[in-house]
Amino acid sequence: MEGEEGARTCNGRSWEEYMYWTHFQFTHFCRFLHSDFHHSLAIPTKFSTHMSSRLPGTVALRGPSGIDWTVGVAMSDDGTLFFNGGWKEFAQDHGLQAGDLLIFRFNGHSQFDVLVLESESSCEKTRSYFLSMKQGPPMEEKKAWGSAAAATPSGAGSEEFIPSPEQHDGNVAGVDDGTGGSLPPIEIDVDTLPPHPPPPPPPPLLPSCPPFITKLSNKQAKKVLTKKVVSLNSHRGASTPTPPPTESKLGALRLAKLAVSKDGFLTVMKTTHVERTFYLAIPYSWMKKHMDERERQDMILTLGEKEWPVKFKLRVNKNAGGLTNGWKKFARDNNLQPYDVCVFDIGGERRGGPDPESSIMVLKVQIFR
Secondary structure: OHHHHHHOEEOOEEHHHHHHHHHOOOEEEEEEOOOOOOOOEEOOHHHHHHHOOOOOOEEEEEOOOOOEEEEEEEEOOOOOEEEOOOHHHHHHHOOOOOOOEEEEEEOOOOEEEEEEEOOOOOOEOHHHHOOOOOOOOOOOOOOOOOOOOOOOOOOOOOOOOOOOOOEEOOOEEOOEOOOOOEOOOOOOOHHHOOOOOOOOOOOOOOOOOOHHHHHOOHHHHHHHHHHHHHHHHHOOOOOOOOOOOOHHHHHHHHHHHHHOOOOOEEEEOOHHHHOOOOOEEEOHHHHHHHOOOOOEEEEEEEEOOEEEEEEEEEOOOOOOEEEOOOHHHHHHHOOOOOOOEEEEEEOOOOEOOOOOOOOEEEEEEEEEO
8 A cells, every 4th residue: 555655646746646737738727707807817826836937927828819918927925826917908808707717728838728708608708719919029038048937027018929729849839639649740732722812892981871861962961071081091090900810711720730840830920920010920939949049040931942031030138039031021922911820840951051050940831821
């Protein structure tokens, strides 16, 4: 009995507890929302105890829409972790209410997938699947490159780190087969994917009018029309929200998750990638595993037989980086649109020799639409 009991414990914990908290790639917890959830949300004590050393000061919360919200992680005096900076925006955008149930799935590094169930029906909150992308500049994790994680709160807006919710090796996207294993990568001919749907027709200048409007004189009608035109023009300078993804876009994301390899990552395109700033953030965990710490590096993107030289820039604090010069040409040459999915993988040997300090990394790209 004594030997059997010893085999069932490890470091004071049961064998099952030890295996779950130290070897499982994904861990979960849930939270019922009370009335004080609007500005911060406490993480369960047991999860905090086991995971505080693995959590960075900034994480990505990914809702059912596949979009990331950057949220700070801080620690209270009693050692309990909680979400703070950025949590308010996540809660508002998802229309969270007291009584809702949130189920969190932690990927082992810096991302939580969040499932939202509403209090009234105990079913999923459907609006959480149809949110537009609103994030700002790239996420900055509040810890030094390669250092131990620190629970430093941060409310800075950021660009999502988009390896998919299900990941291989904690760094890159993969697909869980439901048994704890992962489905192997598959070859997909991206040329067979459907083209971009035509853009929707522009809305009419004036809304439908009730019958009494016809009684207006020509002078009055002209005045109303002029006011409408001025009102429309006054808003043209403002950015137009990205519409929710179509079913075909969601299907493209599912195909991309099947295609990504254990040494790759995927990114769902949003407006900042393909229209405005033309900046593509690279996941921190992938950079840490596959790249050195040079502030600026040359890289090559390949798609089929074509190549595009691009520049990689590491941010000053060395916690985030992405593609800058050259990415705009790649995006335009390939007509990238919001919600297209790009899968990146290491494209063989480095150009110019194996020395990472003097050679150029090649990334092979697949596009899913």
